[in-house]
Amino acid sequence: MTIRKSTAMIAAITMLAVGACAKKAPETLPPVPEGTGTDTGTDTGTGVIPGSQEDFIASVGAMGDRIFFGFDQYNVDSEDMATLQTQSQWLQRNPAVRVTLEGHADERGTRDYNIALGERRANAAKNYLASLGVDPSRISVISYGKERPAEIGSTEEAYARNRRAVTVIIGR
Amino acid sequence: MFLRPISLSLALLLTAAPVAAQTTTAPTPPAVAPTEPRETIEGTLSNERTVIAIPSLATSSVQTVAGLRTDSLGRQIAEVIAADLERSGLYEPVGPGGVRAITRAEVQAPRFADWQARNAENVVHGFVDASGTGGLVVGCYLYDTALGSELVRKGFEIQPSDWRRAAHKCADAIYSRLSGEAPFFDSRVAYIAESGPKGNRIKRLAIMDSDGGNHRFITNGQALAISPRFSPDYKKIVYVSYLNNRVRVFIYDIASGSQKLVTESGNATFAPRWSPDGTQILYSMAVGGNTDIYRIAANGGTPVRLTSTPGIDVGGSFSPDGRKIVFESDRSGSQQIYTMNIDGSNQQRISFGGGRAATPEWSPRGDLIAFTRMGGGEFRIGVMTPSGGGTRLLTNSWQDEAPTWSPNGRVIQFFRTTPGREGKSSLWQVDLTGVNLRRLPTPQDGSDPSWGPVLP
Numbered sequence: 195m196t197i198r199k200s201t202a203m204i205a206a207i208t209m210l211a212v213g214a215c216a217k218k219a220p221e222t223l224p225p226v227p228e229g230t231g232t233d234t235g236t237d238t239g240t241g242v243i244p245g246s247q248e249d250f251i252a253s254v255g256a257m258g259d260r261i262f263f264g265f266d267q268y269n270v271d272s273e274d275m276a277t278l279q280t281q282s283q284w285l286q287r288n289p290a291v292r293v294t295l296e297g298h299a300d301e302r303g304t305r306d307y308n309i310a311l312g313e314r315r316a317n318a319a320k321n322y323l324a325s326l327g328v329d330p331s332r333i334s335v336i337s338y339g340k341e342r343p344a345e346i347g348s349t350e351e352a353y354a355r356n357r358r359a360v361t362v363i364i365g366r
Numbered sequence: 367m368f369l370r371p372i373s374l375s376l377a378l379l380l381t382a383a384p385v386a387a388q389t390t391t392a393p394t395p396p397a398v399a400p401t402e403p404r405e406t407i408e409g410t411l412s413n414e415r416t417v418i419a420i421p422s423l424a425t426s427s428v429q430t431v432a433g434l435r436t437d438s439l440g441r442q443i444a445e446v447i448a449a450d451l452e453r454s455g456l457y458e459p460v461g462p463g464g465v466r467a468i469t470r471a472e473v474q475a476p477r478f479a480d481w482q483a484r485n486a487e488n489v490v491h492g493f494v495d496a497s498g499t500g501g502l503v504v505g506c507y508l509y510d511t512a513l514g515s516e517l518v519r520k521g522f523e524i525q526p527s528d529w530r531r532a533a534h535k536c537a538d539a540i541y542s543r544l545s546g547e548a549p550f551f552d553s554r555v556a557y558i559a560e561s562g563p564k565g566n567r568i569k570r571l572a573i574m575d576s577d578g579g580n581h582r583f584i585t586n587g588q589a590l591a592i593s594p595r596f597s598p599d600y601k602k603i604v605y606v607s608y609l610n611n612r613v614r615v616f617i618y619d620i621a622s623g624s625q626k627l628v629t630e631s632g633n634a635t636f637a638p639r640w641s642p643d644g645t646q647i648l649y650s651m652a653v654g655g656n657t658d659i660y661r662i663a664a665n666g667g668t669p670v671r672l673t674s675t676p677g678i679d680v681g682g683s684f685s686p687d688g689r690k691i692v693f694e695s696d697r698s699g700s701q702q703i704y705t706m707n708i709d710g711s712n713q714q715r716i717s718f719g720g721g722r723a724a725t726p727e728w729s730p731r732g733d734l735i736a737f738t739r740m741g742g743g744e745f746r747i748g749v750m751t752p753s754g755g756g757t758r759l760l761t762n763s764w765q766d767e768a769p770t771w772s773p774n775g776r777v778i779q780f781f782r783t784t785p786g787r788e789g790k791s792s793l794w795q796v797d798l799t800g801v802n803l804r805r806l807p808t809p810q811d812g813s814d815p816s817w818g819p820v821l822p
Contacts, residue, residue: 266700268655294611301783304724304738304745304767305592305814306637306650307694307701309613310657310678313634317655336611337634337652341590346564348785 245288247363253284260360261319265353266303268314270322278319281361282326289329290366295320297337298344298360300353305339312337319359334364369531369821374505374521415458416544419486420448422462423506424470429496432526436494436502439529443504446533447490447540450551450577454541454777455802460486473507481511488517490540494529502526506536508543518543530579531821538820548774551576552821555770555779556594556603559583560791560811569813571605571618576772576817578807584618593637596818597644597664603816604628604638604647604664615649617664629662629669637681640664641688642730648672648682648691659693661708672710683728683735684708685752692716692726692735692752703737705752716754725768728752730819731775734798738767738780747780747796760800768813773820779806781813 242248251259258281261274270278285291297312297319316335324330345355423440430436441462448459465484468476473491481489492506501523508518520539522532531552538549559572571584571591585591590608597603603618607625613634618625628647629635637650647664650657657678662669673679675697682693692705695715703717703726717723721741728735732752739748745765750757765783772778772795779795782805791813793806806812 301765302740304701304740306680307678307696307724309634309636310650310652310680313652313657314655314678321655335634337613338608341567341569341592341608343565346787348787348789 245291245363245366249288250281250284250291250361250363254280259362260358262354263315263357263359265300265357266311267357268311268318270318274319275322278322279326282323282328285323285328285332292332292334292364292366294334294336294362294364295323296342296360296362297335298342298356298358299340300356301340301343301348302353303340308339309337312339315357315359319361323361369525369528369535370523371535372503372521372523374519415456416488417458417460417484417486418451418540419465419481419484419489419511420444420451420459420461421465421468421489421491423492423494423504424468424473425493426470426495431496431500431502434502434526434529436496439502439526440492440494443492443494443529443533443536444490446530446577446579447506447537450534450537451540453577453804454545455797455799456541456545460484473505476509476511476514478509478511478514481509486511488540488544490536492536497523500526502529502532504529504532504536506532506539508540530575534575534577547776549820550772550774550777553773554596554600554818554821555793555806555815556596556605556818557781557793557808557815558592558594558813559808560813561587564787564789571603572808572812573603573620574808581809584620593814595639595816597640598642598819599644600818600821604640606636606638615647617647628664629660629666639681639683641684642686643688646684646688648684650680650682659691670710672706672708673713674710681725683726685728686730686732690728690752692728694724694726701740703735703754716752717750717757718754720757723748727769727771729771729775730773733775736769736771736778738769747778749778749798758800760796760798761794761803766794768815770815770817772817779815779817781815783813 242252261277295316297316299308299311320333320335343356345352422444425436425440428437444462451457451459473493476491489509489511495503497503503523505521509516518539520536524532534552537551542549553576555576556573559570560567562568568587569591570587571594574581592606594603594605607616613636615628615635615638616625634652635649639648645664646661648661650659657680658673659679659682660669660671677697679695682691684691690705694701695704701722701724702715703723704713704715706713723737723739725738726735734749735752736749739746745767746759747761747766747769748757748759763782764785766780769778769780777795777797781791782794783791791811793808793812793815796803
């Protein structure tokens with residue numbers, strides 16, 4: 195029993211590690227800026243216009259505007275949920291703001307399929323935001339497929355950063 | 367564009383007597399290509415290419431028409447014929463450089479011994495004359511040097527600006543006569559010209575002849591353009607534009623420079639294809655993240671939804687008889703290729719094994735489907751029969767994608783992407799043997815080629 199249990203645990207840990215490796219952007223993301231996020235939606239005194247893209251990034255963090263996906267995947271996992279919850283708090287404080295959810299794929303897919311895959315990813319993010327109470331009519335969706343990589347390169351690290359859904363503020 | 371086939375019997379009367387009386391009428395159309403694709407070509411590929419001498423076309427008198435000299439055109443047309451035949455992989459043209467010029471009288475009375483001495487089994491002769499009405503008359507002849515017989519005779523009255531078409535028509539006649547295959551050189555390609563940094567590529571609609579000649583940019587690059595397809599009459603291009611930050615299928619009218627939406631929808635529409643008769647368009651539409659395939663009349667109307675499974679059903683290509691559609695779907699868990707009737711009934715998976723299969727394109731001959739095989743870390747171009755048998759992979763590179771067929775179903779163009787930060791896309795073609803692989807010249811990087819039919 196003990197042996198079987200520990201084998202199962204090792205397997206589970208391995209799966210977690212592999213899963214994380216396959217899905218997430220690398221750990222070297224820029225640190226979240228501290229002290230710039232305000233929760234009031236009012237002028238921060240830093241010249242940032244409330245409800246702007248700048249304000250959004252200041253609130254959610256430099257990479258807080260996006261969630262990442264595994265290869266050919268479009269499910270929103272717990273880490274993504276946390277990111278989207280932070281976004282939804284800002285969106286609910288700025289109820290007049292409209293956003294576009296951009297879905298993207300890495301370059302290791304065919305063009306048309308990747309547009310469809312980017313649609314899936316953007317809609318997965320949109321649906322989760324809607325489940326948190328963000329009015330879906332505020333959210334438009336566009337897929338860029340593999341047309342607009344965020345990270346240039348043909349490495350697994352670059353692919354992981356490019357399989358993404360990005361929330362972009364488009365105004366009020 | 368103007369090119370009119372003419373009988374060369376009048377031209378013959380003006381010059382030397384015909385060498386073979388039975389050839390005074392235009393040759394009959396080439397025989398229907400054999401149905402088994404592999405046998406006709408493979409036997410002649412390896413170092414056994416037929417040597418064809420192609421001296422510059424002669425002219426009766428050097429004249430300048432629309433700024434073009436008839437003797438210079440004689441040389442240029444011979445160069446285009448030679449390049450076409452060389453690119454087919456079946457022939458070894460000799461000339462026009464390095465071979466002696468011919469006289470106008472020689473065109474119908476070749477000095478066969480001269481060309482046999484150059485080991486040429488065949489020789490191409492021709493002429494370029496001013497028509498007297500502002501145009502040109504181009505004639506071309508193919509001879510068997512050993513038998514001393516005429517195999518092909520073609521004549522065209524053309525606008526001077528269409529001289530390349532006359533060359534392609536000559537090359538097509540020669541290719542068809544010698545190979546038994548249908549012609550394909552006198553055809554055009556729409557594709558996407560790419561420039562700028564990889565993270566923010568400028569992608570423009572562009573068109574060119576099948577050999578890269580007569581290149582022209584269509585869109586200015588302000589809106590991202592992808593996946594163009596020429597209409598069968600070459601008057602329109604259906605493609606996807608990111609105009610106004612939306613993903614939508616447009617039909618671009620080449621003559622007027624205007625474009626219209628294929629269908630009004632709040633959803634993304636993409637992956638368009640024409641029916642063989644140009645009356646219908648297939649496209650894919652994503653609704654709430656779920657993509658399905660639709661068909662609509664090219665001049666508008668109510669779209670018909672053809673697929674309804676959860677997941678991504680995308681792309682599609684009509685069979686040449688217009689009765690079936692081949693498309694891709696991930697309903698099984700990964701991208702695979704399926705066929706269905708044009709009303710969406712009888713959906714059947716045809717690709718199995720060896721990884722994912724995508725971007726199917728039905729051959730204009732109907733006998734094969736070209737596709738992108740993804741597996742083992744590579745994207746390769748493959749072909750299989752419409753029932754999914756006989757899969758053969760024709761290329762072997764990091765990322766070859768999006769095949770499109772030559773009008774005769776013998777050659778496939780596609781685009782090749784190289785990896786890395788400086789990775790580029792370029793247009794290539796390969797024949798069905800997989801041996802004859804060529805890069806197509808384009809002024810910028812290129813992707814998403816779409817090869818149209820042979821021009822009339």
